[in-house]
Amino acid sequence: MADSNTVVGESILIKGNLEGDEDLTVQGHIEGSIQLHKTLIIEPGGVVKAEVSVANAVVSGIMVGNLLASDSVELTETGRMVGDIRAPRVIINEGALFRGQVDMGDLEMPRPSTGVKPSYRPAPRRMEPTRPRLEPVARPAPKPAPPKAAPPPKAPPKPARPEPTKVVKPPKAVGSKKKVVVKKKR
C-alpha cells in the first residue's frame, strides 16, 4: 500500500480537483488543482496546469501554476515551469527552464558591514542539510556542479528537448501496463 502509485497516462486529460494520499505520475494532462501528501511526478510530455500542493514534486514535463511543497521541488533538465514555487528545498537542474518566484523560507542574511573588521563572521552559517533526500524517483542523485561555470562535462549531451506531444516512456515508473487510476476525484 505504501508504494501505491497513480499514473495518469498520456492520453488522459483530467480537469478538476485531484486529491490523494499516494504518489502521482502524470504523463498526460491535468488542469485544475492537485493536493497530495506524497510525490507528484510530471514526466516529459506530462502537462500540469494547476495549483499544486504536495510533499514533493519532480517536474520533467510542463508545469504551469503555483507549486507548494512541504519538502522539495526539483526541476529536471527537461522540466519547464511558469509559476511560483514555495518549498524548503528547491533544485533547478541545468537545462530546466523556469520563470517565477522561488521561496525557500527565510534566509538569514548577515549584512556585510564594510569598514568593520570583516572577521566578524565566526563561521559561514550553513543551511542544514537535514532534510531527507527524495527517494521515489529512480534517477542519479544530483551531482554537484563543477566549481567553474565551464560547460559542465557531466551533463550528458542533451538531445533536443522532447516535444511535449510525444512521450518518451520511461521504463521504470510505468511498470508493465499503463493503468489509470484516479482516486477520490471530486
Add this chain to the structure above:
Amino acid sequence: MAAEPPGVIGKGISIRGNLSGGGDLIIEGSVEGQIALKNHLTIEETGVVQADIEAERLTIKGEASGNIVASERVAILTNAKVMGDIKAPVVVIEDGAGFKGNIDMDVKLPDGIL
C-alpha cells in the same frame, strides 16, 4: 582571450562602492554596492555580497543579496544563500542552496498551454 589570472578580493577585504570591468573576479571578502563585470564572477564560501550584479557568468557559493542579471548563466551551489531576482538564460540551483526571489529564464511553452 588573454588568460589573465582572475582578480581576487580576499577574505579580509571589504569594498563599498561600484566595481566594474572585465576579467574574471573571485570575491572571498565583502562587497556592498554595485558590480558590473564582463566575465565570470565567483562568490566564494566566505564571500558576502550585497549588490546588484551584472556579469556574463556568476557562480555563488557564499551569500548574495541584490538583483542579478547574467548574460549566460547563474549557478547557486550547495550552501549558498541568495536573495533577489535573477534574470539569465540558465539558472541552476543545487540541492542545499537557499534562495528567495524571482527567476526569469524566458521560458517558451508550447502553444495552447498558457
Add this chain to the structure above:
Amino acid sequence: MANVIGRSIVIDGEISGDEDLVIQGTVKGKISLKESLYVENSGVVEADIDTQNVEISGSVTGNILASEKVELKSDGRMVGDIKAPRILIADGAVFKGNVDMDR
C-alpha cells in the same frame, strides 16, 4: 590567495581590510588597510590611502597616511601629500606634494 584588483577592474568606492592588496586596475575613492598596498605599473589610484605600507609603481593621486613606510618606485607617479615615518623616493619617480615624516 593574494588580493589582486586586476588590470581591467574599476572600483569606485571604499576598500578596507586587514590583508595585503595589489592593485593593477583602477580604484577611486578611499583605501584603508592594516597591511601593505601595492600599486603596480598598470595600477591607477585616485584615493586617500591609510595603511601600514605603500609601494607605488603605478600612479597615485591622493593623500597617503602610512604607519610604517611609503615607497615610490622608479616608475611610480604620485600627486598628493605623504605622511609616514619612512619615505623612499627612487630615482626616476615623479612626485608632487608634501612629505611629512614627523613621528
